[in-house]
Every structure is written in C-alpha cells, then in structure tokens.
Amino acid sequence: MRYARPAFAATLVGALFFCGTAGGQPDVRITAVTEFIDAAVRPWLDEPAILNAVIAQNAAHAGLSQAEIDDLDARWRSELSSADRPMIEAQLSNPLSLYLKGRQRAADGLITEIFVMDNRGLNVGQSDVTSDYWQGDETKWQKSFGAGALHIEEAERDESTQLMQSQASLPIRDPATGAVIGAITIGVNLDAL
DSSP: OOOOOOGGGGGGTTOTTOOSOSTTOOOHHHHHHHHHIIIIIGGGGGOHHHHHHHHHHHHHTTTOOHHHHHHHHHHHHHHHTOSOOHHHHHHHTSHHHHHHHHHHHHTTTSEEEEEEEOTTSBEEEESSOOSOSBOTTSHHHIIIIITOSOEEOOOEEOTTTOOEEEEEEEEEEOTTTOOEEEEEEEEEETTTO
16 A cells, blocks of 8 residues: 555645744644654554554563663664674564565655554564664653653654654554553654655
8 A cells, every 4th residue: 555645745845944833833844744643654553463563572571671671672782783683683574574664665755664662662563673672761662652642753864864754653552441552653754745
C-alpha cells in the first residue's frame, strides 16, 4: 500500500524551520506531523504484527534488571562498529522489523525510520539500525510510553541522510484494556510532506 501525499502537506511549505509559536498560533509543523501520524500511522497500532511482538517481548523482559538492560544496550552499541553483529542482525531480521521495513517502503519517502519499543524502552523491531537498543532514558519513550501521549520532537536535519525530519512517538495500547504496553517512533521526512 502506497501513501497518498496528504492534502494538508501544502501548509507545511515555508514552515519547515518554524518550530515555535507566534501570537498563540499553533505550530504548523506540529499540526502537519500530527495529521500525518493520525492518518497514516495510528491505524497500524492494532496490527497483530506489532501487538503480538510487543506483548511477547514485555513477557520475555519482565524480569530484567537495570544492569541487564544496560548490558544489552552496551552490547548493541559495541556491535555498531563491529563486522560481527549477531544481536543487531537478529533484531533487523525479526518479523516485526520486516513488517516495519515494508511500512517504511510503502510510505514512499515520507517516513525515514520506524522503531517499536517495549514497556522497558527496549527495541522490539525497527526498520533501520538505531544508535542504541535502550530508548527508556530518552524523551521520545518517556513522553509517549510514560505519558501515554503523542510526542513530536523538534525538526532537525539528519546528519546521515541530510533530510529535514522530526520524530513522532506515540504509545501502543492493548486494544482489550487500553493499557499502554509499548511505544513507536516514526521519523517523518518534512522535506517530503
């Protein structure tokens, strides 16, 4: 499924670098990203591919101590600069990561990255390699999982891709109970909106 360019995207032209508010007016960038997330991403959050992977990892990681989480994150970071990357390769080839890669491809350049986190802030699946495995100490996870709300980061030019992007993070909820069970972060390509 390809995404149609959202009709509201035209309002973003000329506002890519406008990150504050003026005279109490809403930030056009935040409005455009919010509308894109609501239309294109929220429908995924009830997909079994996402829900089942998060639920399974929450159960598998329920007993992890903070020291064990730190060890997993350190292992991930060390593999980033290594030719031998078993943890990273296993993560990038798991069913959820493959699903997310498909979603990113279908977005036709509007999405730069996608990663799903569990209730501890650990990656469950991702479309591309992240710089760390544990997101639990970062605002994106704390504001989406912890606060149970959509959180949109300031627009930045990505160093590796040179695209102007903003990360939007939102909670993943158990459809039966409404409880927050994980979070998802989507890099939105503001140059393509």
